[in-house]
Amino acid sequence: MNQHDFVSGLVWLSFSISVAVEGITLGIGPFNNPGAGFVLFWSSLFLAVLSFCQVIRSVRPRAGGTLILHSFQDVAWINVLLSIMALVVYSALLAKAGFIVISFLFMVFLYWLGRIKLWVAATSALVTIAVAYSIFHFALLVQFPRGLCGW
Amino acid sequence: MWLVGGLQRKTVETINSLMFGFSIALQPENLFFCFLGSLLGTLVGVLPGIGPVGAIAILLPITFKLSTTGAIIMLAGLYYGAMYGGSTTSILVNIPGEAASVVTCMDGYKMAQQGRAGAALGMAAFGSFIAGTVGVVGLMLFALPLSRMALKFGPHEYFALIVLGLTFVIYLSHGSIGKAIMMCFLGLILSNVGMDPITAIPRMTLGLLELNDGINIAPVAMGLFGVGEVLLNLERTSVTELIKTKIKNLFPTRRDWSESKGALARGTLVGFFLGILPGGGHVVSSFLAYGLEKRLSRHPEKFGQGAIEGVAAPESANNSAATSSFIPLLTLGIPPNVSLSILFGAFLIHGITPGPFLIRDHPNVFWGVLSSMYVGNVMLLVLNLPLIPLWVQVLKVPDRYLYPLILLFCLIGAYSMRNSTFDIYIMIIFGALGYLFRKFAYEGAPLVLSFVLGPLLDLNLRQALLTSGGRFSDFFVRPISAVTLGLAIMVLASSVLPFVSRKLQIFKKVTDDQL
Numbered sequence: 001m002n003q004h005d006f007v008s009g010l011v012w013l014s015f016s017i018s019v020a021v022e023g024i025t026l027g028i029g030p031f032n033n034p035g036a037g038f039v040l041f042w043s044s045l046f047l048a049v050l051s052f053c054q055v056i057r058s059v060r061p062r063a064g065g066t067l068i069l070h071s072f073q074d075v076a077w078i079n080v081l082l083s084i085m086a087l088v089v090y091s092a093l094l095a096k097a098g099f100i101v102i103s104f105l106f107m108v109f110l111y112w113l114g115r116i117k118l119w120v121a122a123t124s125a126l127v128t129i130a131v132a133y134s135i136f137h138f139a140l141l142v143q144f145p146r147g148l149c150g151w
Numbered sequence: 152m153w154l155v156g157g158l159q160r161k162t163v164e165t166i167n168s169l170m171f172g173f174s175i176a177l178q179p180e181n182l183f184f185c186f187l188g189s190l191l192g193t194l195v196g197v198l199p200g201i202g203p204v205g206a207i208a209i210l211l212p213i214t215f216k217l218s219t220t221g222a223i224i225m226l227a228g229l230y231y232g233a234m235y236g237g238s239t240t241s242i243l244v245n246i247p248g249e250a251a252s253v254v255t256c257m258d259g260y261k262m263a264q265q266g267r268a269g270a271a272l273g274m275a276a277f278g279s280f281i282a283g284t285v286g287v288v289g290l291m292l293f294a295l296p297l298s299r300m301a302l303k304f305g306p307h308e309y310f311a312l313i314v315l316g317l318t319f320v321i322y323l324s325h326g327s328i329g330k331a332i333m334m335c336f337l338g339l340i341l342s343n344v345g346m347d348p349i350t351a352i353p354r355m356t357l358g359l360l361e362l363n364d365g366i367n368i369a370p371v372a373m374g375l376f377g378v379g380e381v382l383l384n385l386e387r388t389s390v391t392e393l394i395k396t397k398i399k400n401l402f403p404t405r406r407d408w409s410e411s412k413g414a415l416a417r418g419t420l421v422g423f424f425l426g427i428l429p430g431g432g433h434v435v436s437s438f439l440a441y442g443l444e445k446r447l448s449r450h451p452e453k454f455g456q457g458a459i460e461g462v463a464a465p466e467s468a469n470n471s472a473a474t475s476s477f478i479p480l481l482t483l484g485i486p487p488n489v490s491l492s493i494l495f496g497a498f499l500i501h502g503i504t505p506g507p508f509l510i511r512d513h514p515n516v517f518w519g520v521l522s523s524m525y526v527g528n529v530m531l532l533v534l535n536l537p538l539i540p541l542w543v544q545v546l547k548v549p550d551r552y553l554y555p556l557i558l559l560f561c562l563i564g565a566y567s568m569r570n571s572t573f574d575i576y577i578m579i580i581f582g583a584l585g586y587l588f589r590k591f592a593y594e595g596a597p598l599v600l601s602f603v604l605g606p607l608l609d610l611n612l613r614q615a616l617l618t619s620g621g622r623f624s625d626f627f628v629r630p631i632s633a634v635t636l637g638l639a640i641m642v643l644a645s646s647v648l649p650f651v652s653r654k655l656q657i658f659k660k661v662t663d664d665q666l
Binding site: 008046047071079095141 | 213216329381383387549551552555560567572582590591616620621622
């Protein structure tokens with residue numbers, strides 16, 4: 001079994017079914033007066049057929065024995081996971097902590113993740129934030145959230 | 152006599168328009184944006200990992216504060232600038248800075264290993280300049296008649312052209328055709344999120360007010376091509392090795408020129424005509440130009456061993472294609488590849504719809520951008536040759552400094568669009584999806600192109616059906632849409648037929664064995 005294609009095929013199949021239902025709810029309409037769900041329904045129907053074919057093909061013996069685990073072996077996937085978590089935390093705290101504080105912490109964390117010494121990471125983060133703030137806030141007039149500290 | 156008079160009038164008209172364009176492109180503000188775009192494009196091309204698509208997406212929100220002409224000049228400069236820069240990493244590191252330079256690695260890197268890095272880099276830069284400039288001349292000559300012709304297009308023709316564009320992207324995808332088609336439909340579904348343009352009913356908004364206007368192209372592209380690419384690179388532990396050679400003699404010798412002149416001319420022509428076709432023209436053209444040179448060469452065995460024609464042909468082809476790909480975008484309003492689909496988004500954000508009315512309604516934008524391409528090509532030649540040592544130093548910047556910076560720029564870019572964290576969340580979702588897509592062998596390009604073309608396809612298909620009383624046969628009665636759809640069917644069939652014929656052969660063999 002090709003686990004990659006099997007799992008992703010199932011995900012697309014369930015997604016397309018839910019979209020098709022949404023398309024029907026919105027109204028497909030007749031061909032001479034297509035409704036709001038017309039393209040949505042037909043696109044999801046084609047996607048459903050293709051994902052179903054993919055699921056069937058993936059379970060045949062000739063599809064090979066590809067395991068999802070293989071894709072994450074011998075790679076630093078933990079870096080990816082931590083980076084995504086850092087991005088989510090950044091977005092969640094941006095308004096409360098303010099751009100400067102949260103961006104500084106975010107950059108220090110990412111530099112540290114790249115095995116850079118903490119003091120070098122902190123200095124680099126400080127310089128990066130200063131440059132980014134100057135360009136975006138002063139030159140391009142982007143209004144960043146100031147947060148509870150006021151900066 | 153009448154014909155000569157008409158031609159003379161049109162030539163004078165074009166020259167006048169070009170002069171008008173130069174008067175806009177040479178304004179200090181636009182010159183600066185052209186320079187900035189070219190510089191950033193070269194940088195993006197030089198740095199492996201982030202391509203022109205990701206870079207245009209990241210810079211897109213920043214351009215909201217600029218004038219429309221300035222914004223498009225900068226983003227266009229970034230796009231064709233990346234074609235120039237892409238060759239540097241191909242030649243020095245054997246890693247293409249972007250997809251169109253993959254083929255340059257074969258002979259460029261070999262030349263560098265033989266101590267001829269300077270000649271390879273010089274030929275790549277000169278070839279790019281010549282092809283880029285010829286491409287702009289072609290763009291100027293083809294754009295006007297094509298946009299006049301496009302005025303006659305109705306919803307049937309537009310629908311057929313969009314289908315052809317999507318078919319080419321599917322056909323030219325690297326992996327499974329089935330998966331590329333699936334990505335295409337996924338893009339169409341996602342493009343339907345938001346208010347329906349005809350009935351004003353909210354579609355798939357999940358009750359979120361932010362989704363009423365639909366999903367913005369910038370966080371989607373930034374996520375898929377910026378964040379996704381960085382995440383993929385973060386899991387890699389290998390270190391890029393830079394070739395240790397002294398870069399000298401950047402000006403190709405007389406012998407180099409004589410060996411490459413045919414390759415340059417053919418590469419430019421191949422690139423120009425393939426660039427007009429929808430779907431990754433600049434990537435395909437570089438491969439095709441290389442293949443053509445190898446076939447025409449008296450010494451095909453030299454290819455892959457450091458032949459200068461192997462650098463000249465693909466580099467001229469990809470630059471010429473990058474320029475000519477603006478023709479369908481500016482005249483028909485149909486972006487032929489992913490980078491230009493984001494540029495299409497930039498036009499829309501600035502309240503301008505590219506297409507047949509662009510030249511009539513916004514001549515300052517059309518002629519300003521076109522003239523800036525002449526200026527940009529000169530800037531790129533001047534930038535590339537003396538700054539090659541600097542680009543080599545840039546290549547030495549460790550990834551652990553570079554990737555956090557890209558992520559921060561993505562975050563700022565996503566936030567600055569509407570001063571809202573909602574777009575950041577969208578970007579993170581598409582970033583994670585982009586990473587998983589690569590792991591599961593799905594391509595982002597068909598998704599983004601169909602996402603951008605989706606609203607146009609939806610509107611034109613429904614309008615066409617409304618006006619024709621629901622008759623699909625009308626698509627095959629109108630000559631332009633019939634030819635275009637016929638071409639799309641042929642392209643799709645050519646990719647599916649080998650698979651079917653293989654299956655038939657297996658079936659025949661099995662039945663023969665059983666008998």
